Amino acid sequence: MNKINKLSHNTKIRNAIYSGAGIGISGNSFLLLFHILRFIHGQKSRPIDLPIGLLSLIHLLMLIVMSVVAADIFMPQRRWGDTTCKCVISLYRFFRSLSLCATSLLSILQAVTLSPRSSCLAKFKCKSPHHMLGFLLFLSVFYTFISSPLVTYITAKPNLTSPSFIYITTSCSLAPMSYSVHxxxxxxxxxxxxxxxxxxxxSSGYMVTFLGSHKKQSQFLHSTSLSLKPCAEERAMRTILCLMSFFVLMYILDSIVSYIRSTNDSQILYCVHILTAHGYATASPFLILSTEKHIISIFRSTFGRMVSIILLRDG
Incomplete structure (x- = not known):
């Protein structure tokens, strides 16, 4: 535990964690604002707009809570009590679970959108985008119920030198569990x-198969009117596939680092674990924004309207 406590005096690690959190919060805020402005401007919504907006909101809140957790690691002003530890850590785990659920549902939704009319998935095309919020609510309640007993093991301890307690933050730790409970x-x-x-x-495998067959069919299509819609679908599909690939990569890295940490509780591994656990939430908004062609025009139009309103008010 003494090695872990040295994190609070390591400015390089602290700056790396807070820089990553700041970049992620800025990116997700920008992505969420972009989708809000799309709705205000009355642009035609796409099936992936709602889940991407929800995902950016989830990541934004998750990174904010992570910053609160990091504050108790690197800049502890005073120790948290049991109630604060349980609330903050449980809220953090809740948003991480929502991120997993929302990312998976986004992939499934895109696969449903691409399915042909003859497919059994075609009947979900009109329903799935509007029911995603309900799915997320159901899954959040379900997994909160499953993991709720874990809250009882999160506790605030004045003495974190005991090897039987697992370090979470300077104030919070995880009480020892029996073999069966663990x-x-x-x-x-x-x-x-x-x-x-x-x-x-x-769902990603289905989209890759669809993309391969679409490329073969596009060799025989020379009409511009026939190729417009597939191009839009292909761009959206490539975005989702990039997101899924990046998520799986970060998930594998997080699992490997988490396993290594179970045998070697060093401060460097702890820092790497924090970075890998939030790498997807930090980088995903920039990956999505890089594929949006109308982002500059939307923000330019919004800024122009704001300037016009200010000028008219002053005049």
Missing amino acids: HTFFILLTSRDVIFVGLMLL
Whole structure:
């Protein structure tokens, strides 16, 4: 524990964590604002707009809570109590679960959107975008119920030198569990991750197959009117595939670092674990924004309207 406590005096690690959080918060705020402005300007919504907007909001809140957690690691002013530890850590885990669920649902939604009319998935095309908020609400309640007993093991301890307690922050730690309880939580949380990552990979595989067949068909299409819609679908599909690939990569890295940390509780590994756990939330908004062609025109139009309103008011 003494090695971990030295994190509060390591300015390089602290700056790296806070810089990553600041970049992620800025990117997700910008992406969320972009979708809000699209709605205000009355632009035609796409099936992926709602889930991407929700994902940016989830990542924004998750990074804000992570910054609060990091503050208790690097700049502890005073120790948190049991209630604060339970609320903050539980809220952080809640947003991480929502990020996994929303990313998986986004992949499934895009696969449903691309499915042909003859497919059994075609009947969900009109329903899935409007029901995503309901799916997220249901999943959040379901997984909160599953992991709620874990809250009882999160506690504030004045003495964090005991090896039986697992370090979380300067104020908070995880109380020791019995063998059966530990493995029950491990099986439940691992099963959740396997299910959603598996669905993500299946839907991504379907989109890759669709993209391959679309490329073959495009060789025989020479009419511009026939190629406009597939090009738009292809751009959206490539964006989702990039997101899914990046998520899976960061998930694998996070799992590897988490496993290594279970045998070597060093401050460097702890820092790497924090960075990998939030790498997807930090980088994903910039990946999405890089594919948006109308982002400059929307912000330019909004800025022009604001300037006109100010000039008229002053005049």
